Every structure is written in structure tokens, then in C-alpha cells.
Amino acid sequence: MSEAYYQRVGDDSHGEKFLATDLVRSTWSAAIQHAAPVSALLVRALQRCEQRDDTRLSRVMVDLLGPVPAEGDLWVSARRERTGRQIELVSAQMSALGPDGSPRPVARASGWRLQQLDTTGIQHAGAPPLRPLSEARRRDMAKDWDRNYVHSLDWRWLTPPLNDGPGESWITPTVDLVQGETMTPLERLFAVADDANGIGAKLDIRTWTFLNTDLVVHVHRIPDGEWIGIRADTSYGPDGIGTTSGTLFDEYGPVGAIQQAVLVRPRPPR
Numbered sequence: 377m378s379e380a381y382y383q384r385v386g387d388d389s390h391g392e393k394f395l396a397t398d399l400v401r402s403t404w405s406a407a408i409q410h411a412a413p414v415s416a417l418l419v420r421a422l423q424r425c426e427q428r429d430d431t432r433l434s435r436v437m438v439d440l441l442g443p444v445p446a447e448g449d450l451w452v453s454a455r456r457e458r459t460g461r462q463i464e465l466v467s468a469q470m471s472a473l474g475p476d477g478s479p480r481p482v483a484r485a486s487g488w489r490l491q492q493l494d495t496t497g498i499q500h501a502g503a504p505p506l507r508p509l510s511e512a513r514r515r516d517m518a519k520d521w522d523r524n525y526v527h528s529l530d531w532r533w534l535t536p537p538l539n540d541g542p543g544e545s546w547i548t549p550t551v552d553l554v555q556g557e558t559m560t561p562l563e564r565l566f567a568v569a570d571d572a573n574g575i576g577a578k579l580d581i582r583t584w585t586f587l588n589t590d591l592v593v594h595v596h597r598i599p600d601g602e603w604i605g606i607r608a609d610t611s612y613g614p615d616g617i618g619t620t621s622g623t624l625f626d627e628y629g630p631v632g633a634i635q636q637a638v639l640v641r642p643r644p645p646r
Contacts, residue, residue, distance in 0.1 A: 380555035381413040381528065381567075382450075390471060390479050391453030392421070399551055401446045401524035403574075404587060409444040410525035411483075412570040414470060415591060416553050417452055418485035419566045421468035425454035431464060431489040433562060437592045444482045445472050451479055462491040501596065501630040503623045506605040507534050512546045529568070542609040542622070543575035548602045561599050565624065565631070568604050569593055572622040572634050576608030583643055586610070586618065588636040593624070595632040603627055608634070616640050 382394045394417070400409040415438045422433060451471045458465035467486045474480035512532035521527075528551045534544035547568040553559050559567065573588045608622030618638035624631050 378552050378555070379528070379550075380552035380557075382417060382553065383555045385449075388451075390451040391469075392451065394450045394452065394554070396446055396450060398446075398523045399525060399528040401522075403521060403524060403526060403581075404585065405443075406522065406524060407443070407446055409446050410570070411438070411440055411444075411588065411591065412525065412567055413553070414438070414440070414444050414483050415485065415570055416559075416563045416566040418468045418470060418483060419487070420553060420560075420563055421452045421454035422466050422485060422487040422489075423560060423562065425466045425468070426456050428464075428489070431491050432598065433487045433595065434490045435592070435594045436485055436487045436566070437590065438483065438485045439590050440483050440588075441481055444470065448473050449479075457486070464489040499597070503607075503625075503630040505629055506544055506546070506607060506625045509546045509603055509627065531571075538578055538580070540578075542607050543577070544605070544607045545571070545575050546603050546605050547571060548604065562595070564602070565595070565599050565604055566593070568606070569624060569634055570636075572606050572608035573610065573620045573636050573638060575606050576610035576620045576622060578610060578612070579640070585641045585643055586638050588620065588638050590637050592635045593632055594634075595624075597629075597631045599624070599626040599631045600628060601626050606634075610638060612638075612640055 381400050385393050400413045402408045402410040454468040456466050469481050470483040471479035472482045512534045518527045530548050532546045549567045553563050605625030610620040612618040618640050620636040622634045
């Protein structure tokens, strides 16, 4: 049986019910989930909501409403917000147990689903291609943490960490999203897209925290293959707020764009 981020345990009045594994744990704290598995599970729900074969997600916005607990029951539900022949809006929500013992929202996603049409003859993407996977190098990042999200990835860097310019990496998850299921291409993309903040970072994680509160991804082409490339750059303002902007790739070229809002704080002394 392959490893996974989540185990599906059934359905109830709150939606599909899941348990998370250790592989969702964040690098900021073992008590909370990394946003990448969370966003991938929400995308799974968006894709399955009243599914139509002639549409696909073109934009997904994920808002993290607070720390998503790494332990305990989780629920995911989805609904169609706007119906249309060519354009639909769908939404999904993840809930976890709150202090009073009842489920409360911890993350939300919305997605525009657009009707597909053959435009092969005019396709274009202007972003410069990422250097090939063969030029990337592994770093033993897992040694720095107990079992968590980092242990679920094959992560290969094209640029050194804390690079002055944009950071570049190739990444692929080595586990399933939900145990027993094969990831869709978009689920695989979102299982790593949130890493853009770390790839574009200019701050030392030992002295600063830089948590993103959201991610917005526009996808102009569905990725093909196992590997997702990310080119990302983070800018920091004078008031504790930053932004990450980046381009997402497969091995054939650009597939989309990502933006994240970043909360920047000095780490308290130990």
C-alpha cells in the first residue's frame, strides 16, 4: 500500500471525512498542516463537484483561514456557486474540529471552470523555459526535520537557496494525495505549488517566519508528466508584508502562474 497525505474514512453530514498522515505536517510547526496538501485536497473536491467533461479549472484561489490542525478529523465539501454553459464557479471548504468540539472552516477554495475548445493552433506562453531536470541538484532537506511534508517530495534545485534573483526548482510528490487514489495532473500541481514561497524566499528560516495566507493559481495548460517546475521570487515591504509571484512549469514549458500573500515576522528568541 502506497503512502499518502490523507486517508478517506467515509462521509457524513459535514462532507467527505479524512484523516491526515504525518506527511502533511508543516515545516513551521508539526502541529499544523503544510498548505500544499490542503490546497491539493480542496482542488480534488473542486474537480469532482458536479463534474463536466467539457470544462476544466482555469483559476483556483485558496484562502487559509487559520492553522489547519495536523491531527483529528477533517471534512471537505464542495458546491457549484454559479452555473453556466461556458463558465462555472465552484467552491470547496475544509473543516476541522474547533475548541467547542464541532467542525469549523479552516480553509476555503474557489475555482473558475471554463468550457474547453480546441485552440491548439494559437497556443502561446511567453515565460522563458525552466532549465531541464538534468541540471537540477538534490538537497537533503529531510534531515532538518522530523517526518513531515518535506519527506514526501523529490525536490531538486536549479538555483541556490536564498538566491538574489528568482529561485528555481523541480519537484514531484512521491506519495498519493488520498490513499488508494491516483493523483490527477491538477492535484499533483497543487501538491507542490505552495512551495513557491519557499523557493522565492530571501530570508533565513532560522531568524524569520514568512507564512503565506493564500495562493492564487491560473492554469493556461494542464501539466503533463510527474514533475512540476517552479520559478518564484518574493518581495518584502517595509511593514511586515510580502508577496510571492511565480511561474509553474512541466517539462514541456510553462503551465500557469501563482501569487501568494506573505506575513513576515522575526522569529522569537528561544
